[in-house]
Amino acid sequence: MRRPSRSRLFVVHLLVASLFLVLFGRLWQVQVLDGGRYARAAVEDHVRQITVPAVRGRIVDDRGRPLVRNRTAMVVSVDLIQLGRLPGRGRDVLRRLASALGRPYGEIAGRARLCSPTVGRPCWPGSPYQPVPVADGVEERVALQIVERPEVFPGVTAEARPVREYPGGPLAAHVLGYLAPDDVSGGGDPSGTRLVGRDGLEATYDADLRGTPGRREVVVDSAGQVLRVAREQPPRAGATLVTSIDAKVQEVVEKALAKAVRRAPGASTGAAVVLDARTGRVVAMAGYPSYDPRVWTGGISPADYRRLTSGDRPLVPRAIQGQWPPASTWKITSTVAAVKAGKDPRGGYDCSGSYRVGDRSFRNFGGIGHGTMDLRRALVVSCDTIYYRFAHEMWRKDQKAKNPADPMQKTARAFGFGRRTGVDLPGEAAGRVPDRAWKRAYWESTREAACAEARRGHPELARRDPARARYLTAVAAESCTHGYLWTAGDAANFSIGQGDVLVTPLQLARAYAALANGGTLFGPRVARAVVAADGRVLREITPPAEGRLPVGKKTLKYIRDALAEVPRSGTAAAAFAGFPWERVAVAGKTGTAESFGARDTSWFASYAPAGRPRLVTVVVIGNGGTGADAAAPAVREIWEGIYGLGGREAALPGGVPADDLPRLDAAGAEAPAARGEARAARGETAVKGAGPGKAAPEGDSE
Known part of the structure; x- marks a missing residue:
């Protein structure tokens, strides 16, 4: 055999030496240059963030009496990591727990599972490293019996937590609103478990009431077992909301x-x-x-x-979403419109039993006539026909005008109707002040349905109530062909707050x-002030x-x-x-x-x-x-x-x-x-000054 040449051995030695140099260089880079970064990554891989919820602020009435406050209640929670290491993933423990609590197993098991795209409520939307609450309002005696037997209920804990309490029960429920989990919690709650206001004051002033959640960092091992608390930032309690509700x-x-x-x-x-x-x-x-x-x-x-x-x-x-025709309570706006149009409030007007508008007779309430009277008496006895006549005269004048004045609609809007009041509660309705533009827009959106109803009629209703069926069919036919017109009948109905007029009780x-x-x-308001947990007034409303x-x-x-x-x-x-x-x-x-x-x-x-x-x-x-x-x-x-x-x-x-x-x-x-x-x-009623939130001044002169 030929012996390898010296040059070939040198090449091999050089190659081996180069490989060792590259290896040692990489080791030096990992341990020296990038050592800190990898060390942090290793630690972070074993650190879990836990959100510590803040105590939500109270809601009180104008005298400081609590409308919503917090009370402590025993909450039973489970450790999902520990349950996951038990046989059957802890199902037997959950069954024993449900029996001890006197609640259905499905309810407890449902709350003890993690939410996911395929798992809906009930489920836990937060971190699996947090105790997962599965039952609240548990009697203290029952809770103690559970935690004192860890061999029977491994991974189960119980502690007192603040929960929302309503001293008045249903009192002011629509004003106060309620809380629900924030399923999409952007804004600083990585656990996704934050309760947020979903209606009423709880929703409008949620940012003030909820406070700032705390943070707890825990170190866990490869099995997910918590080893120690690395860092903790305590939560900051929410502010108290003072309302004008008595x-x-x-x-x-x-x-x-x-x-x-x-x-x-x-x-x-x-x-x-x-x-x-x-x-x-x-x-x-x-x-x-x-x-x-x-x-x-x-x-x-x-x-x-x-x-x-x-x-x-x-x-x-x-009170803010219900909408009804206001009927004769509306006549204050019609009276103002009539006076602005030149009617003498002290003049004499015929309150007849009915008033003819086109081919239709508009009756006074009950068809009763009250004779000649001024507008004061017309309001007292609620005479309709006087206002029909005013509306009919204004309508005829507008029919001749290039740009209709619509004085009654204009006056109604000046009284705040047809738009939201701006009250500090969500979901307020705007009501409706109908006019020519609204009538046409409504007709365009409903014409097809009205024409179909006119052709079809109401055969089933006709067997039970022929008069109502004929009336509804006639209305549909009229809406189909001429529903875009603002008629004298529309104006007459408008004057007494009927027809298509809608208002909310708050309006x-x-x-x-x-x-x-x-x-x-x-612009009405329910809240008066936001007060910090230490008693400082943060802002008045x-x-x-x-x-x-x-x-x-x-x-x-x-x-x-x-x-x-x-x-x-x-x-x-x-x-x-x-x-x-x-x-x-x-x-x-x-x-x-x-x-x-x-x-x-x-x-x-x-x-x-x-x-x-x-x-x-x-x-x-x-x-x-x-x-x-x-x-x-x-x-x-x-x-x-x-x-x-x-x-x-x-x-x-x-x-x-x-x-x-x-x-x-x-x-x-x-x-x-x-x-x-x-x-x-x-019984004093004097108020120091006028302006927003204080006594309103008397009206100015004519």
Whole structure:
């Protein structure tokens, strides 16, 4: 054999040496140059982030009484990592746990699984390294029995945690709102377990109430077992939200509303609002039916959610989302429009039993004529035909004009109708002020359906109710061919708040507040201030003044004088029979919105004291009958509760809301607002100045 040459051996040695040099160079790079980076990566691979939820801020009324607060409740949680290492992934442990808690196994097992694209609620949306709550509100005795037997319940813990508590139960549920998990938590909650406000004040002021969650970094081993806490940042509690709601007035309003709805045959829905006319603040607001917000604590069941969103939909806040024709309560706007058009309020006008518009006869309520009267009397007895005539004359004038003036629509919008009030609650409806442009747009969107209905008719309804079937078919035929026209009949219906006019109870209350306070139209607000956990006032919330009514002082006084007679001798006299006028004078207006084939919608809008108004109260009862039958008695009951009439304890002595913020100490305990309560007890109503959030000035001169 030939022996390898010296040159070949040298090449081999050189190659081996080069390989070793490259290897040692790479080792030096990894250990020296990049050593810190790899060390950090190795540590980070074993560090897990855990979110520590903050204690949510409370919501209190204008005296500092809690509407929503936190209480501690025993919460049972499981460690998913530890359960995963047990036989059957801990299913036997979960079965024993469900039995001990007296709850279905499916409920516990469902909460103890991780959410994913294929796994929906109930499930855990957070980190598997956090304790996963599977049951809350557990009796302390039961919780202790579980944690004291770790051999039976491995990986199961129990601890006291803050949960939302509602001292008044269903009280002000639509105003307060509720909490639900934030499934898409951008904004600083990597666990995805944050509870956020989904409705009411909880939603609007969520950023203030929720506080700042803390962070905990834990070191885990390769099996996921927590070894130690590396770093911890404590959470910061949320702020307290002070509202203008008076809890006692709210209770009076809800009881009166529920009683009125239950008493009216066929009624099932309604709403009520109490406003401070001088500041625009909401004192009470209620809808019927309502619900108990405690149903959301710990997660709502599918059955409960279906109940809240079906039928009469108790979840809907009807004071701001319910929309009804306002009927004769609307006549305050029509009166102003008539006076601005040149009608003498003290002139004589014929209140006949009916008024002819084209080929249709528009009847007064009940077809009763009341003879010649001025506009004051027309408001007191709620004469329709006088307003039909005014609307018909304005319509004919507009028909000849190149650019129709639409004076009644313009006046209604100046009263704040047809747009949202801007109240600090989500989901507010805008109502509707129909005009020529709206009529055409609506016709264009519904013409095809109307024509189809006119051709098809209503054969099934015709067998049960031939008259209604013929009426609906005729309406559909008219809508198909001429539905784009703003007719004299549309104008007549508009003048008395019927036809296509829609308002929310809060819109109507705001309009009457402007009438009562001298002409200032406020943007209502429920919240008054945001107060930090240490007692500092972070900011105050003031209802903005959004405009002035297009009417002078003399006309406003004339209308107010008329409304003061309605409960005494007008359409609400029966409902207010025997009322102690010497103690509190109430002014108001009834409304009865008629609907073909259904019971009337009942309204009553009012304010008191009539001579120097402070509070406005509006009640609507769907399918409740006439305004005098259902809504007016409910309003009377509210006024009696507020002022303490008829032997009742006064919910708001003197009828004066608190002027000052309640004093909340650093720990969040309530302290009475001494000055405000003393002033209310004395019945004083003087306010220092005018402007947004303070007393509105009297109207200017004509």
